[in-house]
């Protein structure tokens with residue numbers, strides 16, 4: 071369709087003007103019809119049934135006019151290209167251009183809430199069969215990123231592509247192919263677990279739904295409680311029900327916003343196992359989490375966000391390696407003195423905790439040198455190295471603890 | 475079934491189930507319209523039978539004839555015979571609006587052709603009632619004089635009524651209360667139902683479902699409309715059987731009720747989707763619809779108090795609803811617009827709100 075490729079504005083503009091003119095004519099016709107009918111009625115030429123008929127026809131015309139005005143029915147990309155949004159590029163169609171393996175792809179996404187910049191030029195990718203974890207302190211922009219991917223929030227700049235669809239249009243096809251667990255679990259307290267699942271099975275047109283509902287409820291350990299009203303569920307059970315709902319229509323892409331918040335160890339492990347299996351089947355998962363254990367156990371890649379910016383995007387082990395190692399030395403002598411000597415002679419950071427000297431090594435090849443200097447300076451009774459945890463990495467990058 | 479219809483159906487069923495499972499909500503839904511009817515009935519009643527003491531200084535044929543004439547004047551007071559001391563005491567305690575004294579020697583005075591004073595003591599705190607009593611006393615004198623063929627008065631009213639029967643104020647107001655009840659019940663239900671979707675966080679889920687949020691909300695609003703029709707039907711039946719206002723056009727009553735609830739449920743639903751919080755929904759909708767109702771000429775036929783107010787009244791569904799409802803029950807024509815247009819306006823308000831819903835839901 072001309073104009074839908076964004077190559078020129080004339081086509082859409084002409085079409086827009088034409089539609090609005092037609093709409094105005096339709097509305098005028100409706101008004102004239104009613105006025106004429108009323109006049110005829112006053113003169114006794116039209117009975118009341120005729121009147122209602124004219125009214126209904128007029129109403130129909132008005133609605134047609136309204137739809138044309140909005141550009142409904144003839145839904146082309148007019149409004150997207152005509153109404154300019156700062157910096158929004160028109161997406162190339164991924165299936166025809168360069169082969170596109172990313173299930174989720176964000177490029178230069180910027181989101182504002184009023185004056186607050188929630189996401190600042192965020193780019194990230196999730197490949198087919200990949201689990202990516204989004205980590206960041208509260209308010210970093212994790213939920214906003216998920217919202218942008220689902221089409222719930224429009225970026226002011228950048229492109230977002232999910233399974234080859236422009237996510238900002240949030241088409242029905244796209245909605246069918248994603249499963250979402252929002253941060254705020256949306257449940258109807260007056261329904262039972264089974265009824266809640268049936269509702270969504272119907273909305274997503276899930277095939278052989280009773281069997282599928284049983285499958286996902288059993289997976290989340292809720293099958294026995296299926297006839298309990300959700301209002302009577304515990305917090306963790308509610309979370310598990312939300313997960314079951316997201317898995318129900320077996321979507322190729324999953325967005326999980328703090329999926330295991332408040333879920334017990336059992337439920338968490340069951341979910342991790344299941345999500346790992348989904349990855350093995352080639353499905354993609356973007357999850358936000360505050361549990362480093364979860365990120366370490368589950369994610370192929372970890373993206374660390376802070377104040378709307380991507381600080382790191384790496385495999386968890388690579389992230390840890392980048393952060394260097396810690397050397398732990400124990401001595402018979404004065405630990406404080408040893409720490410001072412090491413700091414001076416080796417140009418490293420050395421601290422003392424509980425009588426143990428901890429030396430941060432920016433590079434692994436420094437280990438031998440530091441140990442030699444230490445042995446010369448004091449009687450060293452034990453030497454250990456320690457890999458940083460993801461928590462340490464996080465702390466170093468964002469300057470904040472992950473969980474308060 | 476398309477995904478839109480599946481979402482609509484899901485919303486409808488869930489909401490109906492929700493109504494049935496929360497009996498307190500269902501009870502409140504039923505009570506609200508009845509309360510509105512009671513409120514307006516009380517309002518009408520307080521201005522209807524103003525208690526007036528009748529102190530008879532003598533029990534003669536002439537005195538009785540004057541009292542009869544007084545009762546025949548078109549008034550809104552209720553005469554209560556009592557002695558002067560009791561009357562004065564009750565007037566002081568605000569139990570009476572006025573004391574009317576037929577003095578001793580009334581008959582003799584009248585027959586002698588003297589001017590006879592009929593004492594009227596008024597508690598003029600309520601001007602409306604006071605005026606009513608003031609007007610009635612001389613009017614009764616005219617009737618009294620005509621009946622007794624006194625020579626001086628030769629005026630006779632040649633009355634031609636527009637309508638075959640009088641419409642009592644309570645009956646008139648009761649009918650407009652049915653319209654108001656349907657409006658408010660529909661609007662509050664609609665607004666609560668949609669706002670709750672955001673409060674529960676489920677709106678986000680229906681926005682992500684293939685059918686979209688508007689379909690789910692439309693389904694919920696359909697259920698709310700069903701509940702609204704049931705609730706306001708009770709009010710309509712109370713006016714019908716309790717107040718004995720037998721509708722001239724019973725089918726029209728039903729049609730108006732459905733159209734009104736439809737219009738207001740959808741409008742309320744739109745407001746709820748805009749507010750996204752349940753708390754402010756009811757105060758805002760009731761607070762807006764009530765003044766519009768008073769402005770809509772609902773209290774008296776054709777009392778619009780000025781062009782601007784009259785024009786303003788057209789903004790609210792209550793205007794259209796009261797217009798048709800008065801016709802349906804009493805056969806009264808209280809608006810300049812024809813009835814079909816009033817009904818059409820209600821349907822149009824509902825449809826326009828429904829059409830705007832996807833936009834507001836997506837915001």
Ligand SMILES: Nc1ncnc2c1ncn2[C@@H]1O[C@H](COP(=O)(O)OP(=O)(O)OP(=O)(O)O)[C@@H](O)[C@H]1O
Pocket residue numbers: 183186187188206207208209210211212213214215253
């Ligand atoms: N609806 C909104 N209106 C205004 N500001 C918002 C809104 N939603 C989020 N924000 C702001 O945007 C920023 C990012 O919020 P977001 O919810 O994406 O953070 P998050 O990383 O998910 O945090 P958390 O770990 O607490 O869930 C925050 O500063 C927040 O205050």
Ligand SMILES: [Mg+2]
Pocket residue numbers: 212213214253327
């Ligand atoms: Mg969040």
